[in-house]
Amino acid sequence: xxxxxxxxxxxxxxxxxxxxxxxxxxxxxxxxxxxxxxxxxxxxxxxxxxxxxxxxxxxxxxxxxxxxxxxxxxxxxxxxxxxxxxxxxxxxxxxxxxxxxxxxxxxxxxxxxxxxxxxxxxxxxxxxxxxxxxxxxxxxxxxxxxxxxxxxxxxxxxxxxxxxxxxxxxxxxxxxxxxxxxxxxxxxxxxxxxxxxxxxxxxxxxxxxxxxxxxxxxxxxxxxxxxxxxxxxxxxxxxxxxxxxxxxxxxxxxxxxxxxxxxxxxxxxxxxxxxxxxxxxxxxxxxxxxxxxxxxxxxxxxxxxxxxxxxxxxxxxxxxxxxxxxxxxxxxxxxxxxxxxxxxxxxxxxxxxxxxxxxxxxxxxxxxxxxxxxxxxxxxxxxxxxxxxxxxxxxxxxxxxxxxxxxxxxxxxxxxxxxxxxxxxxxxxxxxxxxxxxxxxxxxxxxxxxxxxxxxxxxxxxxxxxxxxxxxxxxxxxxxxxxxxxxxxxxxxxxxxxxxxxxxxxxxxxxxxxxxxxxxxxxxxxx
Amino acid sequence: xxxxxxxxxxxxxxxxxxxxxxxxxxxxxxxxxxxxxxxxxxxxxxxxxxxxxxxxxxxxxxxxxxxxxxxxxxxxxxxxxxxxxxxxxxxxxxxxxxxxxxxxxxxxxxxxxxxxxxxxxxxxx
Numbered sequence: 195x196x197x198x199x200x201x202x203x204x205x206x207x208x209x210x211x212x213x214x215x216x217x218x219x220x221x222x223x224x225x226x227x228x229x230x231x232x233x234x235x236x237x238x239x240x241x242x243x244x245x246x247x248x249x250x251x252x253x254x255x256x257x258x259x260x261x262x263x264x265x266x267x268x269x270x271x272x273x274x275x276x277x278x279x280x281x282x283x284x285x286x287x288x289x290x291x292x293x294x295x296x297x298x299x300x301x302x303x304x305x306x307x308x309x310x311x312x313x314x315x316x317x318x319x320x321x322x323x324x325x326x327x328x329x330x331x332x333x334x335x336x337x338x339x340x341x342x343x344x345x346x347x348x349x350x351x352x353x354x355x356x357x358x359x360x361x362x363x364x365x366x367x368x369x370x371x372x373x374x375x376x377x378x379x380x381x382x383x384x385x386x387x388x389x390x391x392x393x394x395x396x397x398x399x400x401x402x403x404x405x406x407x408x409x410x411x412x413x414x415x416x417x418x419x420x421x422x423x424x425x426x427x428x429x430x431x432x433x434x435x436x437x438x439x440x441x442x443x444x445x446x447x448x449x450x451x452x453x454x455x456x457x458x459x460x461x462x463x464x465x466x467x468x469x470x471x472x473x474x475x476x477x478x479x480x481x482x483x484x485x486x487x488x489x490x491x492x493x494x495x496x497x498x499x500x501x502x503x504x505x506x507x508x509x510x511x512x513x514x515x516x517x518x519x520x521x522x523x524x525x526x527x528x529x530x531x532x533x534x535x536x537x538x539x540x541x542x543x544x545x546x547x548x549x550x551x552x553x554x555x556x557x558x559x560x561x562x563x564x565x566x567x568x569x570x571x572x573x574x575x576x577x578x579x580x581x582x583x584x585x586x587x588x589x590x591x592x593x594x595x596x597x598x599x600x601x602x603x604x605x606x607x608x609x610x611x612x613x614x615x616x617x618x619x620x621x622x623x624x625x626x627x628x629x630x631x632x633x634x635x636x637x638x639x640x641x642x643x644x645x646x647x648x649x650x651x652x653x654x655x656x657x658x659x660x661x662x663x664x665x666x667x668x669x670x671x672x673x674x675x676x677x678x679x680x681x682x683x684x685x686x687x688x689x690x691x692x693x694x695x696x697x698x699x700x701x702x703x704x705x706x707x708x709x710x711x712x713x714x715x716x717x718x719x720x721x
Numbered sequence: 722x723x724x725x726x727x728x729x730x731x732x733x734x735x736x737x738x739x740x741x742x743x744x745x746x747x748x749x750x751x752x753x754x755x756x757x758x759x760x761x762x763x764x765x766x767x768x769x770x771x772x773x774x775x776x777x778x779x780x781x782x783x784x785x786x787x788x789x790x791x792x793x794x795x796x797x798x799x800x801x802x803x804x805x806x807x808x809x810x811x812x813x814x815x816x817x818x819x820x821x822x823x824x825x826x827x828x829x830x831x832x833x834x835x836x837x838x839x840x841x842x843x844x845x846x
Contacts, residue, residue: 715759715760716765717811720752721752721819
């Protein structure tokens, strides 16, 4: 029978749980402990368990138009092994190829614009000073002492401006953002307008009329450089200082395993806030481990596969919507009844896993401690005595690695971390620990718990393409209650913002002499 | 046993006369006192009014002279040998009770049951 084939997968569970599955289908069998369920089976109670419906609903609706045997013919979707190339990887590689070309064009475009603007800004004062000498040298007044003093001022101010611009703007770009950086664009426009207006004035009032007062021209050039320095001050305030004071508290949740972190950000646009959050992500969040999610996925698959719903009236029925509804409710009710054993299985499974991890950890600790005793740092005077068998750290690590390799491999496999650490990286880490006189416990710490993503090899985090999904424009500022999602190929980070409240503080003065105390005694004397 | 500050205190009292017992070198009465104007009135378990700073009997040793004379635990001592005990410090109260040259102490004590008894007898016709 069809029902028998479904239960073949559960044959190794206890007979009790199998009895309960059967009981859900046939009302005849009365299991002693299930007497409570037998009463509820006659009327379908819809106490919807909170976690169940979404998965069950979609599966049931999909069944309407498929044939009855789909349960036997579906293949389970397992996690990818290390050597196969999954669909996700192919998508990721093609996306990388496509986007890298577009991004580079934009970066070069902005770079050339910046260089042109910089040259314009720096050469303008020099041009102002040099042009009169080139165009009407004979008419020009002689440059007196004050005027030459101004030359020094121009020179140093230009030098300071050069250093300041280099410090603020010529840093390696941390990221490529989807939209243009609004403040920088505004500042560039301001600078261009400013310089153009100065050129306009210069062109009309000085070049055309061929002014002889050279000191005035030099003072004009000095005023230009001063104003440029003030624009640079404005740039510092807008680009760097404004977002330092924290205004918002953002809560970042990873969608796959629910890791939550909270950060404080200032007034930023959404794309800049996303960039700050991603940088924190790489430093704070433990590395994403898809192998840890397989347990909950298999449980979800079991919930679905345990019950099959047959549509005996055929797919072309008028009341298909109502049918789907009643079918899903029936499935939910059946699942609610069946719940009694699945949490039990989970509990014992987790206890067993915990025990196994602890046992492997104990073996690992002992093996590593023993391995470390085989190595001793050679002292200075011994160096002359025993020249043979002297090893450098890498060789020493290779020598003691085999004795602990098995225990370490088993532990990593139990905690599902074996794909994060390669043999090469483990040996490197061992050599590093030996060189720096670390204890076995210090060596082991990096394997006992998952660290931040950056600690692992580059291929774990190098090809990261992030997509910012937001309902509001990404160049608009953060607001209270803003929600946006940072999507990566494997998972997504959901970010919610809350504003730090306005605090109204009042003061209360306490006179230091007002601190007076009395003893609270209650003594008892016998007379 | 409540009082309003500034008004005279009225209470139904019982006269109790205790003979001091010689115990070695000391004369003991066989009970313990608690309370006093320098103590914390809120911790007194026997007082009805938790601001009452009077002297209360906190313990009675069984078979002692106080028990024989009729003193009970929780009694408030109003007078000792004519001296007022409602507004004294703990140490003053102790001193009044343990004078070495007195063999007998005459106490005026009050308790709740006395008031109730008087009220009941007055209400009965």
